[in-house]
């Protein structure tokens with residue numbers, strides 16, 4: 202049975218691997234495409250002289266994309282089955298659009314990386330697996346597409362699967378599985394293929410419907426970035442709420458109960474949760490990702506940008522961050538650069554003290570670097586104008602992530618992850634770590 | 639037993655509230671576009687919940703084509719009165735009357751809303767504009783960010799959007815620019831109706847089956863009224879219909895339906911084989927890129 206939850210997935214792959222076709226197939230075969238959309242696709246396909254509906258057209262949304270026949274920006278798609286609801290970020294494949302893959306992966310529970318069966322693992326596959334490892338996407342599916350063009354050959358697919366498994370381990374991908382599909386014909390996408398009798402795993406949809414989501418907030422430590430102070434002013438219609446003061450936010454990780462002791466960061470003051478409020482009434486406890494308002498017993502100076510946390514295992518409060526960044530802008534990053542850093546609900550000024558290394562993908566290794574260019578992944582040291590309370594990204598995607606922003610034009614320059622999430626991922630799944638633990 | 643998992647609609651509600659609070663905290667002058675349509679009604683409902691027990695900390699703006707269903711106008715006024723929010727109206731009719739805008743040959747006014755909207759944003763110096771747009775509505779919308787920058791002419795540059803990572807929203811903008819915000823980005827039509835049922839949200843009555851004099855044009859049932867008169871050969875009949883979207887009466891089509899309750903509407907939406915815009919919006923049928931072109935110019 203399904204759990205009715207929301208699964209966020211992202212797709213990645215090189216241009217022409219068949220990503221748009223696969224997404225179109227998934228939507229079509231789950232009956233998520235409605236008659237008028239299908240008619241439009243059939244009409245355009247006919248106009249282009251195609252003999253069957255090109256399902257890729259379902260997702261190529263912008264005029265420029267339709268004209269060039271490529272996908273240039275993340276498109277979001279929605280479909281549901283009896284078991285789950287899906288939000289799909291369809292991310293373009295071209296190297297210059299890697300930032301879109303990073304965007305899609307940042308919130309994804311599952312990333313589907315496509316390869317063309319004829320080509321196997323290529324440079325972009327490495328890059329996308331690296332992004333999935335770095336962003337700590339819990340599950341990766343490597344869809345070996347166009348198996349109709351390699352004669353549904355088991356040995357061929359097994360060879361690719363083996364190469365991918367090795368690469369995934371090198372990169373520290375958390376969980377990877379290989380699935381042979383033909384997006385064009387629909388084999389193993391929603392319906393099981395009769396042409397791959399040697400494959401006994403799930404179809405892509407079955408996998409997405411059943412993959413366990415590591416969402417139990419009881420296994421996490423409580424974190425709550427304060428977004429907004431709720432203080433109805435006298436004269437408001439809120440009648441009996443004159444002295445009301447609560448801190449609105451979304452539980453980032455974990456569970457909190459009325460009566461729990463919490464610490465306010467960065468100040469470090471301790472206090473107790475007096476109440477958990479919502480417009481639907483008070484709660485005894487709140488868990489991630491609920492949006493609530495927290496009342497505290499003490500009258501402390503708490504404001505936007507502060508973090509409420511469980512008093513044990515609090516995040517480091519620091520002005521010096523070692524981090525890994527995906528550089529997303531055309532201009533280069535150099536030491537000395539002055540930027541804004543947005544972490545949770547706090548934005549502070551930052552200066553780049555040092556660029557430690559840039560990640561090379563073939564073979565996987567860090568190399569010394571003086572600067573980072575578009576799509577580079579690198580290790581940096583930042584000095585902040587004010588402290589932030591940050592967890593390592595390997596521990597918490599939610600409170601270990603940050604943006605670097607251009608103060609002048611507001612552009613989002615980098616996706617930042619506190620610490621060395623890939624290194625930590627590799628250490629965790631290496632055999633030495635397993636035996637020493 | 640307590641579960642520690644949010645279902646789909648609960649997760650979407652929490653995400654929407656998070657977005658509303660982020661923007662209220664980081665912008666000086668937000669405004670929420672409120673037409674009385676179900677998406678804007680749900681968005682206002684989320685805003686009430688996001689700031690409760692404080693009042694909604696920003697006004698609402700209705701860009702009124704002058705072709706709005708009278709039932710929707712009555713609903714709009716009753717709702718803002720009940721919630722105590724300030725209503726601003728940008729009136730397309732007055733632009734047509736004094737010649738700042740010219741009536742289109744087909745008489746529909748949806749595309750005319752852009753200029754009054756941008757004027758209202760400039761006049762009130764709004765820096766964040768909440769819209770009820772959903773990515774599932776249309777292909778160009780599918781690429782829209784939750785926080786989406788508009789330049790000083792209100793234009794959207796879909797090829798040059800900022801990456802939007804995790805749930806860290808970047809609302810930085812320069813003077814004269816503003817940001818459109820879509821808290822319902824990840825909702826589908828079905829989610830909206832499920833939420834309406836769960837929260838017992840009242841909607842304008844035209845969303846439910848009622849008798850109306852209609853005629854068929856281009857496969858859509860249009861209401862007979864002062865702005866939409868049947869042409870020769872188009873026969874008027876009284877039918878039982880409801881609306882899936884509310885907009886300009888002259889181009890918003892009704893669907894034949896007996897659904898008088900939210901449950902019945904939900905069942906119908908779940909079984910529908912047509913998208914909501916495909917079924918009911920003549921303006922989106924103009925071309926493959928109709929919506930993208932309007933959005934680039936500053937439309938909702």
Ligand SMILES: Nc1nc2c(ncn2[C@@H]2O[C@H](COP(=O)(O)OP(=O)(O)O)[C@@H](O)[C@H]2O)c(=O)[nH]1
Nearest residue numbers: 215216217218219220221222257347383384385
């Ligand atoms: N034979 C075969 N062709 C495919 C398959 N999937 C996609 N294609 C074709 O590969 C080309 C590129 O597909 P498209 O979905 O546009 O790739 P994208 O650039 O990754 O989105 C198109 O001509 C598709 O019809 C497949 O499973 N088998």
